[in-house]
Amino acid sequence: MINENELKEGLIEHLKGMIELSGSDAELIISKLEIKYLKKKEYLLQPGEISKHMRFISQGAMRVYYLDEKSQEHTLQLGIENWWINDLYSYLSLKPSKMYIQALEETIVIQISSGSLDKLFREVKEMPNFFRLKMQSAYVALQERTIENLSMDSYEKYSKFISQYRNIEQRFPQYIIASYLGMAPEFLSYLRKKHASRLK
Amino acid sequence: MINENELKEGLIEHLKGMIELSGSDAELIISKLEIKYLKKKEYLLQPGEISKHMRFISQGAMRVYYLDEKSQEHTLQLGIENWWINDLYSYLSLKPSKMYIQALEETIVIQISSGSLDKLFREVKEMPNFFRLKMQSAYVALQERTIENLSMDSYEKYSKFISQYRNIEQRFPQYIIASYLGMAPEFLSYLRKKHASRLK
DNA sequence: TTGCTTTCTTAAGATATCTTAATTTTTTTT
DNA sequence: AAAAAAAATTAAGATATCTTAAGAAAGCAA
Numbered sequence: 186m187i188n189e190n191e192l193k194e195g196l197i198e199h200l201k202g203m204i205e206l207s208g209s210d211a212e213l214i215i216s217k218l219e220i221k222y223l224k225k226k227e228y229l230l231q232p233g234e235i236s237k238h239m240r241f242i243s244q245g246a247m248r249v250y251y252l253d254e255k256s257q258e259h260t261l262q263l264g265i266e267n268w269w270i271n272d273l274y275s276y277l278s279l280k281p282s283k284m285y286i287q288a289l290e291e292t293i294v295i296q297i298s299s300g301s302l303d304k305l306f307r308e309v310k311e312m313p314n315f316f317r318l319k320m321q322s323a324y325v326a327l328q329e330r331t332i333e334n335l336s337m338d339s340y341e342k343y344s345k346f347i348s349q350y351r352n353i354e355q356r357f358p359q360y361i362i363a364s365y366l367g368m369a370p371e372f373l374s375y376l377r378k379k380h381a382s383r384l385k
Numbered sequence: 386m387i388n389e390n391e392l393k394e395g396l397i398e399h400l401k402g403m404i405e406l407s408g409s410d411a412e413l414i415i416s417k418l419e420i421k422y423l424k425k426k427e428y429l430l431q432p433g434e435i436s437k438h439m440r441f442i443s444q445g446a447m448r449v450y451y452l453d454e455k456s457q458e459h460t461l462q463l464g465i466e467n468w469w470i471n472d473l474y475s476y477l478s479l480k481p482s483k484m485y486i487q488a489l490e491e492t493i494v495i496q497i498s499s500g501s502l503d504k505l506f507r508e509v510k511e512m513p514n515f516f517r518l519k520m521q522s523a524y525v526a527l528q529e530r531t532i533e534n535l536s537m538d539s540y541e542k543y544s545k546f547i548s549q550y551r552n553i554e555q556r557f558p559q560y561i562i563a564s565y566l567g568m569a570p571e572f573l574s575y576l577r578k579k580h581a582s583r584l585k
Numbered sequence: 586t587t588g589c590t591t592t593c594t595t596a597a598g599a600t601a602t603c604t605t606a607a608t609t610t611t612t613t614t615t
Numbered sequence: 616a617a618a619a620a621a622a623a624t625t626a627a628g629a630t631a632t633c634t635t636a637a638g639a640a641a642g643c644a645a
Contacts, residue, residue, distance in 0.1 A: 259535040261528070313513065320520050325474050328461070332451070334534045335459040335567045337541070339602075342538045358622060367535045369603055374498050374624055516635055539632070558592060574594050586645100593640070605644070610623065615616100 187293070192243045193218050196295050199241070199267055204311035213308060217301035223247075223288035230286040236275040238296035239276055242268050245292025246356050250364065251283050260365040265353055269319065282293075289357065339368045340376050387493070392443045393418050396495050399441070399467055403444055404511035413508060417501035423447075423488035429470075430486040436475040438496035442468050445492025446556050450564065451483050460565040465553055469519065470494075489557065539568045540576050 196218065197211045220339040223229060230236055249262040258378035261284065276299065288301050305312045333342055343366055346353050354362065360370035396418065397411045423429060430436055442464050449462040449472060461484065464470040475482035476499065505512045533542055541565055547554050554562065560570035
């Protein structure tokens with residue numbers, strides 16, 4: 186069986202990669218963490234629900250996606266171990282989400298409820314800094330994605346994607362990668378073939 | 386002539402729309418503000434430079450854009466009075482920007498150097514909160530743009546754009562709007578004609 | 586006001602990407 | 616291992632969007 190304390194310790198290590206935490210800070214944080222187990226294809230959040238937790242992938246792989254009016258899936262976020270995953274829109278605005286957050290493998294998530302997190306913001310000095318920094322890098326990453334959207338064609342985007350997500354990319358089915366990149370899966374398949382030799 | 390104190394007061398009001406500031410907070414902040422005047426087409430930042438200020442448009446209109454390898458312009462951000470405008474990537478990472486930040490009208494910008502802002506973060510209690518909240522809404526807005534990129538066709542994007550930027554949109558030349566939306570200006574022109582009657 | 590410069594429009598042909606549908610391959614379940 | 620389900624490939628025809636080039640309109644400067 187899995188040792189939950191070890192998992193929680195993993196999140197503490199993750200925090201320590203960015204901010205300083207005392208032993209008592211760590212204990213305080215650990216006391217607020219909840220662990221959730223998800224089977225493949227299970228949902229952590231579905232449209233209509235309000236996202237009330239910050240969520241950290243401890244093991245496994247997930248994605249955030251939504252369905253447009255034509256019921257097409259569009260993937261907004263992919264994530265694996267040690268990535269945060271959420272619909273921040275819903276979390277921050279307290280409005281119902283339009284997103285699905287789904288496990289793509291057997292997955293373990295560590296969550297903090299927004300109430301607990303607010304307390305931690307007050308009680309653990311460096312906690313706001315952690316989320317400020319996270320938020321900043323998330324913003325920069327999203328801006329990068331916007332830039333790619335504006336200036337790259339489909340193959341360039343794909344090519345950048347696989348070089349950026351080295352190895353990780355194999356954990357996601359191709360049709361999900363296509364939906365992340367904003368192209369039809371058949372077209373991605375066509376591109377892969379066309380450029381087959383050139384792929385690094 | 387323009388009364389600079391009034392302009393600075395405008396920024397204080399803007400801050401007060403989101404956080405609480407005492408009289409002495411306001412004075413402290415005001416003491417760090419610099420005012421910059423830009424003529425139409427003038428640049429506030431150019432590629433290769435590091436963005437060392439947080440920038441607030443006091444009057445006028447600006448855009449952030451970059452050139453791709455084919456020297457095509459892509460507009461990442463548009464802004465008018467009371468909007469913050471910057472290349473956060475460069476500002477946060479201290480790396481050289483790839484962006485142009487350009488005035489599209491006679492423009493007045495209020496700046497705070499990153500050094501001064503860091504001080505304010507320590508000296509004005511609510512200051513970090515302001516930027517945390519700003520950052521959050523910027524992130525959510527960018528996520529919204531990503532969603533549109535994934536699921537809307539060009540006309541839908543344009544249509545959403547003009548309803549979102551009511552009236553403001555007339556202050557930006559159409560080819561810039563096209564470059565913001567990620568389409569060729571000729572195609573935008575074609576779409577406008579095609580849907581001419583339906584435009585609200 | 587005239588002339589110059591910038592922006593916008595039009596149209597034709599080229600290209601990228603999508604849609605549909607059938608087939609094959611891979612993965613999962615029994 | 617066989618059967619069922621999910622994912623990937625292929626190919627043809629359809630559509631969206633781009634490119635180029637030229638002319639018209641609008642804005643700005645002399």
